Amino acid sequence: MSTNTMRLDTRLFGREVSYGLDGPWASYWLVFLRLITGWWFLSAGLGKIVEYGLLYDAEGWLLHATEGSIVYPVTEWFALNAVIIPNFMVPWGQLAIGLGLIFGCLTRLAAANGAILMFFFYFGGTGWENGFVNGDLLGLLLFLTIIVFAAGRVWGIDAYLEQTDAVEKRPWLRYLMG
Incomplete structure (x- = not known):
């Protein structure tokens, strides 16, 4: 019987360190984190859209x-010059980020945008x-x-997209997926 063991070997603070990522538990945990984070942002975006519609106003916070x-x-520049961008991007961006994470589609792109929002x-x-x-x-650490x-790449659309001819011919697209 063969066990497929994945190990992460690295150097940390001048010492060799090895971590075992045995069995499916790491994959299950990644899916769980992705789904929970996706639901968090999907519900935040939907809440704003349902409550405010197209009238969401971020100017006060900005x-x-x-x-x-x-x-x-x-944030001051956006509030004074282009408040329409965050007014649209916060609720609809949260919705898109949540959907991307839940379905595992363009996951890195979605998570990068979520990290930007959480940074702010x-x-x-x-x-x-x-x-x-x-x-x-x-939240920033989750993203x-x-x-x-x-x-x-674990139970997500990205696993299938990365095997398409379009991605095979353009390997840089993998940086948006996974």
Whole structure:
């Protein structure tokens, strides 16, 4: 009987380190993280769309919640010059990110956009009044984990897309998938 054992061998702080990713548990965990994170963003986007429709307004958050934060110059510019972009992209972007993660389609692209949103939510928040380690930081870490481990290749559409001729001829497309 042969066991298919995958090991991650690396060097960490000058020492050789090896991690075993035995059996299907790592794959199940990646699918679980991808689905939970996808549902979180899908429901956040749907909630905003149902409550506000096309009238979602991010201007107050862009100007006031982020004031004094490291992202304030960016959010202030959007609030004063192009508020229509975040007004559209936050609810509809959350919806698209959630669907991409749930179906495992263009997973890295979806997770990268989720990481960008979580970066702004975390660093543009209210001065870490809920602590340095909070839900926004954990959300950012979830998205980064999904990107690093190519979670769309496990029970996702990306596993099939990567085998198509279009992707075979354009290997750079794999960076958006997985």
